[in-house]
């Protein structure tokens with residue numbers, strides 16, 4: 384398994400993913416429908432984030448959505464609870480060769 388390197392547009396936030404995505408998730412919740420992220424769900428132990436992303440916490444959710452303060456790209460989300468072994472990586476920050484041919488899964492986040 385090789386590591387995949389991604390970054391925001393300006394390069395200030397860099398992501399290393401030690402995981403092989405097999406599908407991408409599109410979510411229709413109030414934040415994902417705006418950011419248009421294509422998510423790969425992973426364990427935080429398999430992802431390294433470098434740089435200083437800015438976090439945004441929705442009022443009613445237990446997730447922080449992170450973006451670059453310079454170029455604005457949404458890079459990933461993490462759980463507020465550090466014991467929750469799941470995070471989302473926005474595959475759009477990576478080479479399209481990694482994700483563009485993968486099946487897309489629709490996540491109905493607006494309904495829960």
Ligand SMILES: [Zn+2]
Nearest residue numbers: 391393451454
């Ligand atoms: Zn940036």
